[in-house]
Amino acid sequence: MVALVSRTGRHLQRYNEKGRRQVVGCIPYRYKPTKQTSYEKEEELEVLVISSQKGKGMLFPKGGWETDESIREAALRETVEEAGVLGVVEGGLGKWSFKSKSHDTYYEGYMFPLLVKEQLDVWPEKNLRQRIWMGAKEAREACQYWWMKEALDRLVKRLASPQKHEAEGQEEAVGICSLS
Numbered sequence: 001m002v003a004l005v006s007r008t009g010r011h012l013q014r015y016n017e018k019g020r021r022q023v024v025g026c027i028p029y030r031y032k033p034t035k036q037t038s039y040e041k042e043e044e045l046e047v048l049v050i051s052s053q054k055g056k057g058m059l060f061p062k063g064g065w066e067t068d069e070s071i072r073e074a075a076l077r078e079t080v081e082e083a084g085v086l087g088v089v090e091g092g093l094g095k096w097s098f099k100s101k102s103h104d105t106y107y108e109g110y111m112f113p114l115l116v117k118e119q120l121d122v123w124p125e126k127n128l129r130q131r132i133w134m135g136a137k138e139a140r141e142a143c144q145y146w147w148m149k150e151a152l153d154r155l156v157k158r159l160a161s162p163q164k165h166e167a168e169g170q171e172e173a174v175g176i177c178s179l180s
Contacts, residue, residue, distance in 0.1 A: 012066035016108050020097070023107055024071055025062025025148075026079040026089065026114035027155050030133070045159060047139045047152065048116065050083050051130040054102075057144030058132070060151070062109065075112045083131050084123030087116040093154045096147035111151035113158070 014022040031043035049058040061082035065074040072089045079085060090113040099106050134142065136156050143149050 012068055014065045014067055018106075020106050020108045022065045022110070023062050024065045024075040024078060024110045024112070025060050026075045026112050027060050027093070027148075027152055028079060028083055028085050028087065028114045028116045029155065029159075030116045032133075045136055045156070046133045047136055047155075048083055048085060048131055048133055049139050049142055050132075052144065053125075053128055058139075058142040059144055060111070060148050062111070062148075065110070071110060072112065075110070076114070079114055080120070081124045082129060084120040084126060085114070085116045085131075086118040086120070087114045089114050093151045093158075096150070098145070098147045109147055111148065113155050 016022055028048035030046050030048075032046045034044045047060075050061055051057075052059055061079040063074075063078040063082070065071060069077065071092075076086070076089050093111045093113060096109045096111075097106055098109060136152060140149050140152055143152065
């Protein structure tokens with residue numbers, strides 16, 4: 001069951017040892033079939049971007065990591081709330097330190113790939129955001145944050161080497177969870 005209301009407030013928010021708010025997010029992705037011959041099937045990588053709540057550009061779903069959840073649970077929760085997709089949260093893409101554009105403060109951000117298994121018709125922020133599937137190159141151009149672009153580059157590189165990706169996925173993937 002997916003909660004139809006986003007979490008709000010900062011009372012459960014995590015901060016690192018330097019006092020920086022910790023945020024987590026996902027790059028939702030899927031493979032879109034492009035053409036199929038009798039011998040092989042070709043697929044194109046697509047990623048899901050969402051509009052900013054303030055309407056200034058596109059980004060990947062992300063938000064606060066709270067004290068009552070694991071980092072992967074937080075990443076999935078934010079992705080469901082903001083983008084309305086469920087899937088498998090895979091091994092982390094990295095950690096970034098970045099300055100907020102709206103607040104004069106630094107944050108610590110973590111990003112994960114999310115292999116999408118289900119796209120919801122109704123989700124908490126459906127009326128606040130647009131979601132758009134696009135190719136990785138187009139998403140990189142549309143994304144407003146340098147650190148998310150870097151995470152996307154890492155995902156594309158990881159997916160280009162399937163043997164390494166399979167080994168990482170085996171060790172670090174978590175199953176689809178339901179949020180209530």
